[in-house]
Amino acid sequence: MSIEKIYNVFLVFIVSIVFFFLFYIFLVSTQLFTSILALIGIIFLIFIFDKTGLLEKLIASFLKEKNFSVITVIILVCILPFFDRGAYSLHLCILIFLYSAVVIGLNFQMGMIGMVNFATAAFFGVGAYTTALVTTNLHIPIFIGILLGGIIASFFGLFLGIPTLRTRDYYLSLVTIAFQFIFITLVVNLGFTGGPDGVRGIPIMSIFGYSFSSPINIYGIKFPYQINFYYLSFGLLLLILLISNRIYNSRIGLSWNAIRENQLAAACQGINLVYAKLLAFSLGALFAGLVGAVYTHYITFISPNNFSFNVSLMFICMLIFGGMDSILGIIIGTSILVILPEKLRGLSEYSALIYGAIILIMLIFRPQGLIPKRLRNYSQFLKTLKKKA
Amino acid sequence: MLMLFYQIINSLGESVRYALFAVGFTLFFGVLDVIVFCVGDICVVSMFILLSLFSLVKVIGLYEFLPIYLCLIITVVIGSLLTGFFGIIIEGISVKPFEKLTTKTNPMMPLIATVALGIIIRQSISLFYPQGRYPQNFPNFFPAKIVKLGSSFHIIFSDLIVLLIGIGVIIVVFFLVNRTKFGSSMRAIAQDKEAAMMMGINADRISVLTFFLVGLIMGIAGFLTGTYIGSVKFDMGLRDGIIGFSAAVVGGLGNVYGAIIGGLLFGIIESLSIAFIPMGGAYKDIFCFTAVIISMIFRPKGILGEKTIWEKV
Numbered sequence: 001m002s003i004e005k006i007y008n009v010f011l012v013f014i015v016s017i018v019f020f021f022l023f024y025i026f027l028v029s030t031q032l033f034t035s036i037l038a039l040i041g042i043i044f045l046i047f048i049f050d051k052t053g054l055l056e057k058l059i060a061s062f063l064k065e066k067n068f069s070v071i072t073v074i075i076l077v078c079i080l081p082f083f084d085r086g087a088y089s090l091h092l093c094i095l096i097f098l099y100s101a102v103v104i105g106l107n108f109q110m111g112m113i114g115m116v117n118f119a120t121a122a123f124f125g126v127g128a129y130t131t132a133l134v135t136t137n138l139h140i141p142i143f144i145g146i147l148l149g150g151i152i153a154s155f156f157g158l159f160l161g162i163p164t165l166r167t168r169d170y171y172l173s174l175v176t177i178a179f180q181f182i183f184i185t186l187v188v189n190l191g192f193t194g195g196p197d198g199v200r201g202i203p204i205m206s207i208f209g210y211s212f213s214s215p216i217n218i219y220g221i222k223f224p225y226q227i228n229f230y231y232l233s234f235g236l237l238l239l240i241l242l243i244s245n246r247i248y249n250s251r252i253g254l255s256w257n258a259i260r261e262n263q264l265a266a267a268c269q270g271i272n273l274v275y276a277k278l279l280a281f282s283l284g285a286l287f288a289g290l291v292g293a294v295y296t297h298y299i300t301f302i303s304p305n306n307f308s309f310n311v312s313l314m315f316i317c318m319l320i321f322g323g324m325d326s327i328l329g330i331i332i333g334t335s336i337l338v339i340l341p342e343k344l345r346g347l348s349e350y351s352a353l354i355y356g357a358i359i360l361i362m363l364i365f366r367p368q369g370l371i372p373k374r375l376r377n378y379s380q381f382l383k384t385l386k387k388k389a
Numbered sequence: 390m391l392m393l394f395y396q397i398i399n400s401l402g403e404s405v406r407y408a409l410f411a412v413g414f415t416l417f418f419g420v421l422d423v424i425v426f427c428v429g430d431i432c433v434v435s436m437f438i439l440l441s442l443f444s445l446v447k448v449i450g451l452y453e454f455l456p457i458y459l460c461l462i463i464t465v466v467i468g469s470l471l472t473g474f475f476g477i478i479i480e481g482i483s484v485k486p487f488e489k490l491t492t493k494t495n496p497m498m499p500l501i502a503t504v505a506l507g508i509i510i511r512q513s514i515s516l517f518y519p520q521g522r523y524p525q526n527f528p529n530f531f532p533a534k535i536v537k538l539g540s541s542f543h544i545i546f547s548d549l550i551v552l553l554i555g556i557g558v559i560i561v562v563f564f565l566v567n568r569t570k571f572g573s574s575m576r577a578i579a580q581d582k583e584a585a586m587m588m589g590i591n592a593d594r595i596s597v598l599t600f601f602l603v604g605l606i607m608g609i610a611g612f613l614t615g616t617y618i619g620s621v622k623f624d625m626g627l628r629d630g631i632i633g634f635s636a637a638v639v640g641g642l643g644n645v646y647g648a649i650i651g652g653l654l655f656g657i658i659e660s661l662s663i664a665f666i667p668m669g670g671a672y673k674d675i676f677c678f679t680a681v682i683i684s685m686i687f688r689p690k691g692i693l694g695e696k697t698i699w700e701k702v
Contacts, residue, residue: 116497118504163682167689170424173500174638175685177631178678185674309627313508316501349516356508363502364486 008061012069015058019045020076027092027339028084035343039336046332046370059328059374077234081227090226092339094298097233098291100334101240103318104327105287108244108280110316111325111373112253114260115169115277119160119176120288120315122183125307126153127289128296129187132199135297137192142205146293153289157282165274180309187304198303205232205297212297229298236294240287244327247283256280257325257376310352317355320362323369333370395542396664397657402548402617404656405555409610410633411640411648412562413603419579419643420599423484423499427507429630431479431604434510435472435611436621437518440525442468461530469608476604477597482506484596507627514623524622527615551613558609559649565602566645575599579643628674635681641691650692654680 019042026038049055062069081090102124109117127149135145160179164172187193194200205212205228212228247253255276258266267273296302314337322333337358341351362369413428442464451460483502515521531547538544566572574595577585586592614629615621636655640647655677662676684692 114497116501163686167685169497170500170642171638171685171689173424173497174631174634175682178635178681181628181631182675182678185672189672310508313504320501350512353509353512353516356505356512359505360482360502360509363498363505364482367498 005065008065009068011058011061012065012072016069016072016076020080023335024080024083027089028086032343035339039340042332042336043370050372055371056374063377074238078231081223081230082221085221085223087224087226090224090230092342094226094229094233096331096335096338097230097237098295098298099315099318099338100331101233101237101291102288103315103322103330103334104240104244105284105291106315106319107325107327107330108247108256108284108287110319112248112256112260113277113280115280116173116316117176117281117284118173118309118312118316119180119183120284121307121309121311122176122180123153123157123285123288124292124295124311125183125187125302125304126156127292128302128307129193129199130289131293132202132296132302133192135203136199136201142203142297143207146290146297149293149296150286150290153292154282154286157285158278161278161281165277177309180312184304184308187307196304198301198305200301202296202300202302204300205229205294233294233298236291241327252276252279254376310355313352313359314355317359319369320359320367321370323371323373325373326369326371329369329371329373392664393661396660398542398544399548400656400660402551402555402613403659404653405552405559406610406614406617406629406652407632407636407655408559408649408652409555409606409613410629411636411652412559412645413606413610414634414637415640415643415645415648416566416575416599416603418637419645420575421484421578421596423487424503424634425479425484426500426503426630426634427479427483427510427626428603428607428633429626429628430507430510431472431476431607431626432611432614432629433514433621433623433626434475435468435604435608436527436615437514437525438471438475438608439464439468439612439615440527440621443528457530465609465612468612469605472608472611473601473604476600476607479503479506480597480600484600507630511624511626518623521623524620527619527621529616529619531616547616551617554609555613558606562602562606563645571595571598632674632677635677639681639684639691641693644691644693647691647693654692 022038022042022045026035026042029035029038046055049058080093102120106117106120109115127146130152131142131145131149134140134148135142140148156179160175161172164175188196212232213225214228215225216223216227255266255271258269258271259273259276263273318334318337319330321337322331323329337355341348341354347354410428410432413431414425417423417425417428446460446464455463483506484499487499487502529547531550534546535543536546536549566575574585574590577588577590578592578595582592614625632655633652636651637648638651639654640649640651658676658680659673662673666672666676
């Protein structure tokens with residue numbers, strides 16, 4: 001056990017505890033003043049670390065001690081409900097996990113490749129409506145409904161991508177906006193989707209007969225039923241994080257970043273632009289659809305209002321606020337943007353205005369987001385080169 | 390067949406409106422290389438400005454001193470000028486900060502910024518204008534006559550006036566872009582910004598003036614929309630903006646003639662889908678967007694070809 005390893009482990013431990021503590025206060029405190037104070041503390045710490053360059057060192061420490069940091073974070077998240085068993089805080093955490101998963105899908109399209117996608121809420125909605133209609137009308141098991149939702153959403157992603165990928169990126173954004181509106185119009189007007197009232201009575205999630213709507217009782221500590229969904233959505237988020245990390249470190253992720261930096265140069269290197277963009281698009285749509293399906297089985301009632309253009313903009317706002325192409329930024333940005341409107345209940349009318357204003361302000365003053373994306377680590381490759389030489 | 394013809398004539402008011410939006414988008418893309426998604430919202434802002442001006446005029450009682458059409462013209466001109474200034478403000482917020490291309494800025498950023506700005510405009514109107522959430526009535530100042538052309542065909546007088554004014558605006562824009570020095574500067578910057586700057590054209594000033602011009606066009610378009618449709622709602626701008634962008638894309642982005650043809654096409658598609666397809670009214674948007682997707686598959690550069698910019702290698 002070298003000094004460096006002890007130092008890294010200690011740093012990871014302390015930083016995780018501090019941030020979780022601040023986040024816990026932000027989430028749970030009923031006094032507006034203390035929660036805003038905790039939020040300001042988090043943002044202030046992030047800015048200070050960024051300015052002094054400590055942030056990169058911290059992230060490097062986390063990466064060196066990968067196993068330890070992952071286990072620490074997972075344990076901290078798992079024991080969070082033991083400190084606060086309120087159904088409302090659990091509900092907010094579930095929303096954070098689900099929305100982060102969607103925004104990671106959006107990150108493939110906007111952050112890694114650089115294509116703007118305004119139809120995220122439509123893909124979310126396709127997954128949601130597919131599973132809702134299939135499980136209520138045809139009584140297909142929930143698990144299959146969720147998979148079907150994801151697959152059909154990804155099919156729509158392909159269907160949108162194919163005509164537009166040979167033309168300029170502006171046209172793709174236009175087609176995504178058009179698709180968003182087509183989706184809403186169809187869902188409101190077609191009979192079998194339930195019209196503007198939506199679909200109700202969707203069966204709540206249940207696996208092998210264990211219904212997720214039953215509260216859990218551990219050694220006398222009672223948890224509300226949301227706790228099942230808490231662990232489920234956390235598991236889903238971990239799976240999507242794993243996939244996203246592997247993609248980032250693979251040739252596919254590298255080719256996506258190359259396309260973002262300079263499309264022409266990437267094409268000259270032999271990257272097939274159309275395949276790469278189609279993959280990004282359909283993968284992002286797949287994640288949005290899967291998460292939409294799980295969301296439906298949690299909420300058990302959906303209406304077209306949940307999937308409107310403003311919701312797409314909310315996802316884009318979370319991505320831009322957190323940081324394009326930085327996973328940590330996405331999760332922190334999503335948490336802040338889910339919890340903050342709940343704390344400021346009085347301003348709920350202004351929420352769309354605030355999301356738009358945040359996008360504009362972040363784009364003008366800090367386009368890299370709260371936590372900027374990190375540079376790729378080529379040092380391993382350079383080491384092998386040096387060895388050969 | 391005659392019925393088809395009459396349907397098309399009836400839809401010309403709508404087509405001219407879409408053509409005006411498309412011309413706005415095309416001017417922005419052609420001259421400044423940005424997609425400005427809030428053109429429809431500028432139109433809605435102009436309608437609300439006109440509504441306020443109309444009530445102001447009613448309070449002052451100006452129409453007792455001057456004939457009513459002179460009043461109307463003065464009000465519309467002042468409204469358009471105010472909308473032009475609003476356009477300049479939009480330029481300062483959403484396009485100017487992104488003009489310098491550094492490694493931090495993505496070319497898509499002005500696009501996202503204008504979408505966000507569109508949302509801010511829409512929500513601000515709904516929140517801060519009195520009764521902003523509900524549709525407002527737009528007064529129609531033209532006499533409610535019906536003009537008969539031919540044996541069985543009538544058109545409402547105010548629709549005809551809307552059509553004529555719209556065509557007039559388009560002709561004026563043509564004249565401006567093709568025959569004046571300002572138009573030549575715009576076309577020069579559209580072709581090659583750096584070369585134009587080397588020739589002594591002030592690119593920043595032309596950029597601001599382009600926003601002012603489109604603001605003026607949208608001001609008049611707002612008046613025409615209000616008169617044609619008769620009511621204003623705060624989120625009309627989103628749909629109109631998207632259809633305008635689609636019309637510009639289908640006709641060829643950057644090409645003013647293409648924008649007009651795109652607008653005509655979309656007006657025709659919309660009125661045909663309402664008339665000939667049962668329950669078409671709710672689905673008319675879908676036909677328009679399907680037309681965009683089809684045109685992108687078969688003719689991605691647009692009907693008349695888009696502005697060519699060479700990829701900067």
